[in-house]
Amino acid sequence: FAGLEGVITAVLDEFPHIWAKRREWFVLGVVITCFFGSLATLTF
Secondary structure, eight states: OHHHHHHHHHHHHHOHHHHSSOHHHHHHHHHHHHHHHHHHHHOO
16 A cells, blocks of 8 residues: 555655645546456456
């Protein structure tokens, strides 16, 4: 969790004008992407 939060914070700090008001949507997108990426490795 800490590693993922570090990546999210770094991206939000780099692009505050894009993601400042949409942090929740960005986090949701990252979590869903990680979930499906992990799911693909578990099903093989």
